[in-house]
Amino acid sequence: MFDKLKNAFQKLLGKDDDIRLGIVKETVAKIVNVSLSEQEANRISDQLFYDLLDADVPFDLANFIKSQLYRELRSRKFSENYREEIRELLKGILLQYISTAQLDLQRGIIMLIGPNGYGKTTTAVKLAYMLKMRGKRVRIIGADVFRAAAREQLQELCKRYEIDLYVDDSERPLSTIIRGLKSSESYDFIIIDTAGRQDMNVNLLRELQNIQQKVNPDLVLYVLESSVGNSSLHQLREYRKFIKIDGIIYTKMDLDSAGGSVLAAGYYGFPLYFITYGQGIQDISAANAQDIVDRII
Known part of the structure; x- marks a missing residue:
């Protein structure tokens, strides 16, 4: 279920021994608040954009998510728990684009x-x-x-x-x-x-x-x-x-x-x-x- 979409975000978040997010673990251990450079934020958001297209997300929507992710990455500071922080950031972005409604009729x-x-x-x-x-x-x-x-x-x-x-x-x-x-x-x-x-x-x-x-x-x-x-x-x-x-x-x-x-x-x-x-x-x-x-x- 949602395999390609899941993979798009799993690739972005990476594994514990990755530096896919561009944050060196040794640096994170020493500095509590780490900012991503423009180059790092661009690389991360661009990669997600292409993976979203592969997951059959429409081009304009993928581009919106990419732009929003880039802005969020540039405006925030991350701690040693940066993967979880970015995971929650991504969840917040996706919640804006998943619209649900409840059946409130009694008959x-x-x-x-x-x-x-x-x-x-x-x-x-x-x-x-x-x-x-x-x-x-x-x-x-x-x-x-x-x-x-x-x-x-x-x-x-x-x-x-x-x-x-x-x-x-x-x-x-x-x-x-x-x-x-x-x-x-x-x-x-x-x-x-x-x-x-x-x-x-x-x-x-x-x-x-x-x-x-x-x-x-x-x-x-x-x-x-x-x-x-x-x-x-x-x-x-x-x-x-x-x-x-x-x-x-x-x-x-x-x-x-x-x-x-x-x-x-x-x-x-x-x-x-x-x-x-x-x-x-x-x-x-x-x-x-x-x-x-x-x-x-």
């Missing part, structure tokens, strides 16, 4: 959107199960009328985990959703599992836009596969042209070897609500910025 309609293959259906079931375990009455509306066997997959998962489900034989997703909502008034949460739509299919995106306008969900969450990387930002921007997106569910986190997209999402204004990290029904949790940063550094 409502949650609509899941996103391209094909990102795990919307399994995520809908995981989210429903999590809310059910919190004592909520939850129902899923299966509105993916296009993908082969989508209804059957959802029916099997909901049966296995005893989650209420509404599906019908309609080929029109809005009709399915409207009928499902009319029969679901007693539920605390209704999760709408929509069909995957590719970012450049304008007609399908307009159909999704129409669903949002007619249904007026309380929360629209974009299901983002973590390993997709920077291309996900283009997809998000295309979706946002048509649909109001409240936040992201970051899926398959355990398979993300780069990690750059978790920084990029917050940087471009999309807070993380939940993360999923395995195949189990309980492998979902509320996103926590501090926990994500601790995993990276």
Whole structure:
């Protein structure tokens, strides 16, 4: 998980017998407060910049982090515990770019959107199960009328985990959703599992836009596969042209070897609500910025 992103910071911090940070151990032992020279600060921040690019962090974000790190390194003095001090400095910088949000609804309609293959259906079931375990009455509306066997997959998962489900034989997703909502008034949460739509299919995106306008969900969450990387930002921007997106569910986190997209999402204004990290029904949790940063550094 986040292997390349972790390596970027591990390389910067180095090992105890390294002088990667440009601070000679003997000097640190004698002098309590040590300042980094311009050359040292440049070398450290430049190295991190290229390693962040390798970890699939967008160029402009990597450049912001590089510039911020350089300023912090030049303005501070470091002690013999400089590696831990720089570790905490880096954590503080990253926390500025990881945006998370909490589900503060007591009841409502949650609509899941996103391209094909990102795990919307399994995520809908995981989210429903999590809310059910919190004592909520939850129902899923299966509105993916296009993908082969989508209804059957959802029916099997909901049966296995005893989650209420509404599906019908309609080929029109809005009709399915409207009928499902009319029969679901007693539920605390209704999760709408929509069909995957590719970012450049304008007609399908307009159909999704129409669903949002007619249904007026309380929360629209974009299901983002973590390993997709920077291309996900283009997809998000295309979706946002048509649909109001409240936040992201970051899926398959355990398979993300780069990690750059978790920084990029917050940087471009999309807070993380939940993360999923395995195949189990309980492998979902509320996103926590501090926990994500601790995993990276």
